[in-house]
Amino acid sequence: MQKRILIVDDEPAIRDMVAFALRKGDFEPVHAGDAREAQAAVTDRVPDLILLDWMLPGIGGLELARRWRREELTRDVPIIMLTARGEENDRVSGLDAGVDDYVVKPFSARELIARIRAVMRRTREDDESGSVAAGRLRIDGAAHRVYAGDTPVTIGPTEYRLLHFFMTHPDRVYSRSQLLDHVWGGNVYVEERTIDVHIRRLRKTLEPHGLDGLIQTVRGAGYRFSEQS
Incomplete structure (x- = not known):
């Protein structure tokens, strides 16, 4: 079709x-x-x-x-x-x-x-990315939904992709260029500044649920997802 x-x-x-x-x-x-x-x-x-x-x-x-x-x-x-x-x-x-x-x-x-x-x-x-969980935060891949405990989290499609990548690769630091390659794809031209915008939006999405601290900035290196503070 x-x-x-x-x-x-x-x-x-x-x-x-x-x-x-x-x-x-x-x-x-x-x-x-x-x-x-x-x-x-x-x-x-x-x-x-x-x-x-x-x-x-x-x-x-x-x-x-x-x-x-x-x-x-x-x-x-x-x-x-x-x-x-x-x-x-x-x-x-x-x-x-x-x-x-x-x-x-x-x-x-x-x-x-x-x-x-x-x-x-x-x-x-x-849509094919599957489900993953980290503490109270959970992604239902089949339903394409994010939950904080039992509460649905309203999230945009780009933030969904970014969060799913982070949650399936926890405790590893990724530079902006690496995130662009993994989340957007190496053949798509997107400026590195784009990463900062979507990181900010992802944190804002998770903040009402007290989960924004999971997305961490590693000064001079990039970003990581971790349950450890």
């Missing part, structure tokens, strides 16, 4: 161009011109991935990404941000909002399809 991809962009020409590239890549494109149309499309059928423009009329792309990450229906759907804003602070803002990757306009169809396949490949690997 073809993977369904929702294109959220207020420029019809860009939607048409992206849809053409998606069909050539054997994906099923769905169009939305603003947040209202996008929400209606998601409610009708949850897509396998969302391509989300940063600049939208009314509710912008960043706010829409934050909303989807809070909602049960869409919190696990990968999001790639399409943006003309290539500055580091803008990219970090997108990552903070919960997007999994970003493509800076103008972009080639080849690059876009490669990014989509890379994100989907990581998501598929997550």
